[in-house]
Amino acid sequence: MHYIYLLASISIMAALTLAVIRVVRGPTLFDRVLAGNAVGTLSILLLVIIGFLFKRPDWADIGLAYALLNIIATLAVLKYFRYGDLACDPCEKELSS
């Protein structure tokens, strides 16, 4: 199983490199947000795999917390760039405009 963990972690690191390339090169903001979300997901998977590789699988707790933070960060960035304000209520603003 050791070699399978190594194979999976190496391919996930290659995928992380490709996603970081898209973050740097992305023409629009939404490409960057999308690739940043993918980087978060891949880093959680890499963390869990390396925890199993080093026989300390308790690192999955950190992965769980980081998954929660990842979705909150993505939604916050998207809401800020869509409404220009993090504290606005979209439904109320839609009715008033």
Next chain:
Amino acid sequence: MNNIFGWDMLCLAVDFASGIFIVIGAFFALVGAIGVVRMPDVFTRMHAASVLETAGSFFLLLGLVLQSSSILMAVKLVFIMVLFMITAPVASYAIAQAALGNGEKPELNDADCENFLPTPPFHGGVKTRLKQEGVE
């Protein structure tokens, strides 16, 4: 292999299945990342990233669940899996709606397909709102 229907055979079968699942998950993660780099458009890149976040993480964490030594660790990994299954479509939906609201158009082969794009009024973004108010 003296007891072929016993514990050794079961452990071997579980190792084999989890190895196959981990390799499939790593393959999907790599393919999704290649798609994120090579696709031409925000919306098609979103398709590739969805493959990465649902199929890749599902198979990889399923293989790790079969390898975990305690019930608690298996339950934590299943929690991460369920969390990805819920949050990845939500993030894709939010990205698509924000991109459409800020005036991103998908690349189309046929000009007639423009009629099928969603038109405002959906929740407009900052740019469309500024245009409506005459600022820009």
